[in-house]
Amino acid sequence: xxxxxxxxxxxxxxxxxxxxxxxxxxxxxxxxxQQGLNPEAMSDTSMSAQYIEQQRQYYGYDKPVAVQYLxxxxxxxxxxxxxxxxxxxxxLDKILEALPYTLTLNVVTIFIVxxxxxxxxxxxxxxxxxxxxxxxxxxxxxxxxxxxxxxxxFLLRYLAGGDYxxxxxxxxxxxxxxxxxxxxxxxxxIVWHLALPxxxxxxxxxxxxxxxVKSSFMEALRxxxxxxxxxxxxxxxxxxxxxxxxxSLIPLVTLMAGLLPGLFxxxxxxxxxxxIPGMGKLAYDSIYANDDPVIIAIVFFSALLTMIGILLxxxxxxxxxxxxxxxxxxxx
Amino acid sequence: MKFLTGLHKMSAPALxxxxxxxxxxxxxxxxxxxxxxxVFHNSSGQQLPASPLFDSVFKKGxxxxxxxxxxxxxREGKIRAIxxxxxxxxxxxxxxxxxxxxxxxxxxxxxxTDNLGRDVASRMIHGARNSIFVGFIAVGIAxxxxxxxxxxxxxxxxxxxxxxxxLIEVVIVFPTLILIMAVLALLKPSLINIMVVIGLTGxxxxxxxxxxxxxxxxxxxxxxxxxxxxxxxxxxxxxxILPNSMAPVLVLAAFGIAGAVLTESALSFLGxxxxxxxxxxxxxxxxxxxxxDIAWWLAFFPGLFIFLTVVSLNILGEDLRRILxxx
Numbered sequence: 192x193x194x195x196x197x198x199x200x201x202x203x204x205x206x207x208x209x210x211x212x213x214x215x216x217x218x219x220x221x222x223x224x225q226q227g228l229n230p231e232a233m234s235d236t237s238m239s240a241q242y243i244e245q246q247r248q249y250y251g252y253d254k255p256v257a258v259q260y261l262x263x264x265x266x267x268x269x270x271x272x273x274x275x276x277x278x279x280x281x282x283l284d285k286i287l288e289a290l291p292y293t294l295t296l297n298v299v300t301i302f303i304v305x306x307x308x309x310x311x312x313x314x315x316x317x318x319x320x321x322x323x324x325x326x327x328x329x330x331x332x333x334x335x336x337x338x339x340x341x342x343x344x345f346l347l348r349y350l351a352g353g354d355y356x357x358x359x360x361x362x363x364x365x366x367x368x369x370x371x372x373x374x375x376x377x378x379x380x381i382v383w384h385l386a387l388p389x390x391x392x393x394x395x396x397x398x399x400x401x402x403x404v405k406s407s408f409m410e411a412l413r414x415x416x417x418x419x420x421x422x423x424x425x426x427x428x429x430x431x432x433x434x435x436x437x438x439s440l441i442p443l444v445t446l447m448a449g450l451l452p453g454l455f456x457x458x459x460x461x462x463x464x465x466x467i468p469g470m471g472k473l474a475y476d477s478i479y480a481n482d483d484p485v486i487i488a489i490v491f492f493s494a495l496l497t498m499i500g501i502l503l504x505x506x507x508x509x510x511x512x513x514x515x516x517x518x519x520x521x522x523x
Numbered sequence: 524m525k526f527l528t529g530l531h532k533m534s535a536p537a538l539x540x541x542x543x544x545x546x547x548x549x550x551x552x553x554x555x556x557x558x559x560x561x562v563f564h565n566s567s568g569q570q571l572p573a574s575p576l577f578d579s580v581f582k583k584g585x586x587x588x589x590x591x592x593x594x595x596x597x598r599e600g601k602i603r604a605i606x607x608x609x610x611x612x613x614x615x616x617x618x619x620x621x622x623x624x625x626x627x628x629x630x631x632x633x634x635x636t637d638n639l640g641r642d643v644a645s646r647m648i649h650g651a652r653n654s655i656f657v658g659f660i661a662v663g664i665a666x667x668x669x670x671x672x673x674x675x676x677x678x679x680x681x682x683x684x685x686x687x688x689x690l691i692e693v694v695i696v697f698p699t700l701i702l703i704m705a706v707l708a709l710l711k712p713s714l715i716n717i718m719v720v721i722g723l724t725g726x727x728x729x730x731x732x733x734x735x736x737x738x739x740x741x742x743x744x745x746x747x748x749x750x751x752x753x754x755x756x757x758x759x760x761x762x763x764i765l766p767n768s769m770a771p772v773l774v775l776a777a778f779g780i781a782g783a784v785l786t787e788s789a790l791s792f793l794g795x796x797x798x799x800x801x802x803x804x805x806x807x808x809x810x811x812x813x814x815x816d817i818a819w820w821l822a823f824f825p826g827l828f829i830f831l832t833v834v835s836l837n838i839l840g841e842d843l844r845r846i847l848x849x850x
Contacts, residue, residue, distance in 0.1 A: 200689075203689050204689055204692045204693050204696060205696075207689065207690070207693035208693050208696055208697050211693070211697065211702075212705070215702075215705045215706065215709055216705070218709055219708065219709050328841075329838075332834060332837050332838055332841060333834055335837060336781065336830055336833040336834035336837050337830055338785060338788060338789070338808075338826060338829050338830060338833070340788075340789060340792045340808065341808060341822065341825075341826030341829065341830065342826075344808070344811060344812060344815065344822045344826070345822065345826075347815060348815045348816065348819075348822075452698070459700050459701075459704075459793070460789055460792070460793070463793060474698075474701050474704075475704065475793070478701070478704045478705050478708050479708060481708070486701075486705065489698075489701065490697065490698060490701060493697075493698040493701070494696045494697060494698075497695070497696045497698075498692075498696055
């Protein structure tokens, strides 16, 4: 019952997001979309007036904005995402083409972030305010504050390209001759191309996650059940890693769900620097080409996944910790 | 201000760093300018204003010496003058000084020059102004929006809360950088637009925190007491509950400024930040991208400035959090 209500509450939020996107794309002056188009002024460019008229009719720009808005809503509800205005390919195809790159990059990134942050956070919690904890915390904040585009410039200069060390490729996702490689060589090629982008995406996230782990672990250490376990005479190891650690994992589960939209959206900056043709680059290119069917579709999916992520987090929370009830205060 | 006494060791250098950057941005005109601070004498007997720089800053449009080549005159010994720390303008291109590495001495390019022969040190100093302004104003906008919406939602509850929570959710759910890029594509990038856009997308965390605080405190004894004495809603919100809820907001603001500075430089780096001739740290980095092998100074200095500013703000935010957290 609760989930149904939550799902229903997603509708107005969703409508808001889509409406904002629609008007953002609609408000821009655009030769094809503009209502008061002057065919004479366009004749000297490569676009003929007839072609423009055809395009306007195809994308419905000749209709009033209100009608266009309703058309877009209808299309979204029926999962019909139209075609790109730049290359006239189905929007869904373009997204499905970009998605694997972003997914691979982000799944690897998140895996490494968790692999390193969780032990760091636990360590910091157990040795709270020790010298080592302070050093680790400080160091993580330094990493967190290093602009990724700055580090990327230096990594590319010194580790890729050739002038200094030619260890990694300058960009892209696979080599040109990727198709001819054996399976192992293909996997190796992807790892080789992913190394620098993953390094850039990873280092800034350690601070946030390990702080998160630390605070939830410390909360677990202070909890009554931990004190009871200790009073029972259980070993320190057992208290720390069985009782406290398992309970401190609960918030981590919820955080996982929050990662869903990031998995899809990708990082505009990393993809731009390393010329990875993923979702971030697609979004960037579409915005500057005023390719509104693509923009709307990206925002649509992104928002959908974010909301599903939030919902999953809430549900995961109740499953992991039955003391929390969904009704009442946890209202979104 | 009691909490300031408890600041962590790292906060002193962090605060100093922030103070330093703010100082640079406030006095940018006096730190980097082709106009001398003071001209002592002039061998050709012409009357010169005593301080062209002060005139140009304080009496805009009334100085006849704007285009005088003071640097060359001083170099040739025709005038004796005191110049600012960096004797170059952030805009002035120079065709025969393209991509010069850092050099010291009088009239040296302390941080080199860029692809148009503009002095990087001067662009950094004037860029500090843009970057810091964007950070502060954007967070200012986010603070106003977040506190207002959060407090009303938390105080009123009921359907108003439900409605405002929907609004908060819309902005959270929207992919931030896409929203920023779309708005900038629509409005054309300018300093003000960038501030407003970053502010408009950055208030949700503050709003949620304030809302939570209000939900927690609106039935507190002191609030009930004030209500019984007939305090208005406005008074209850802004005089009684809000001051008690500001501590976590302060922490978010510190992190917010750091985030805004990073966002602005990322936008400039992508080429959609502060428009062309205006200097900004991210803009210098963007130029560096085109000359990775020949001009290390173009990448090194702006990145260092961004990093030091952001890390100072983050350390400050972290310390504020540590001090203000109840345990």
